[in-house]
Amino acid sequence: MERFKEKVAVVTGGGSGIGAAIATRLAAEGATVAIIELETERGQETVDAIKAADGSASVFACDVGSHDSVVSCFAKIESEFGPVNILVNNAGIAHVGNLSNTTEADLDRIYKVNVKGVYNCMYAAIGGMLKQKGGVILNLASIASKLGILDRFAYSMSKGAVFTMTLSVARDYVDKNIRCNCICPARVHTPFVDNFIAQNYPGEEEAVFQKLSEYQPLGRMGQPSEIASLVAYLCSDEAAFITGAAYDIDGGVTQLR
Known part of the structure; x- marks a missing residue:
């Protein structure tokens, strides 16, 4: 399929795991993929694999937690590839701990990447999407957005924020042809x-x-490829009637446990 032919897709944290699977899937369906990583070495292997399969991709060094770094990075991407049509906010970090043993430094570290990083990238992308009168944003939340999970205080906080930011952006731009959804995975191998x-x-x-x-x-x-399949659908025109949604992809955790 070529659902993303002539589309530019940004995937944060596309150097490994779920992000690499998403970047690879979007490229396989015709997208020009810009992978954002803190260090380009982490994304180059994914880029090389995409190019070996006759796809189009590049990696850009960027600290998603830094507003200036993100704005500069998106300017480079648009200069090289053109306006961003699709943004997948995949980059994130984890933390194990409850309220008592989560330090302020722990909370700030998680917030910087998982919350501020998503904000920074959406902020940098939204102007171009408004100018081109359309776009798609897909955020990776978690089952932790909806469920109480043992010893995941800071992580759950951050993913709850991703969920509610998704709803807010979807509502604010619903009349601008900009769709915003999130997915809520359980454990992925x-x-x-x-x-x-x-x-x-x-x-x-x-x-x-x-x-x-x-x-x-x-x-x-779950498998990264399964996450990528859902992301590809939600970012495609086949999902044109879907916005402000949080899709569980969790092996039944949310409803069956």
Whole structure:
């Protein structure tokens, strides 16, 4: 399919895991993809894979938590590729802890990337979308936006903010042909999960992986490609009647646990 032919798509955190899968899927369907990473080395492997499959992609160094860095980066992207049609806010970081053991520094670190980073990128993209009279924004929230999850105080705060920012942007620009949605994944099997288990549960990797998998009623974690499939649909014209929505992609966690 070529649902994104002649479209420019920005994917934050597209160097690995879910972001890499999203960038690859959008490029495979014809998009020119701009991957934003803090360090370009992290995104170059994804770019190389896209180009090897005859797709179009480049990586841009940018700190999503810095307003000036993001505005400058989007200016470079528009100068090189043209107006941004699609923005996927995927970049995010995690934190384990409850209110008592979450420090102010922990909260600020999560806020800078997961909340301010999403704001910065939407802010930088919205002007161009208004000028071209249309665009699509897709934010990665989480089941933590809707559910109480043990020891995820700061992370849940940030993803709740992503959810409500999505609703606000969708409402404010619904008459401007700009759609804004978010998705709410449960656990997805990425290198981050494997590294987290290896670092925190040495010698127990298999048992912990199974326990984390069984948290989802379907009995497994999601795959990055499955997340990318939903993102591609919501960013396409096939989803033209969808805005202000939060799609669960969670193996049944939200409704069945």
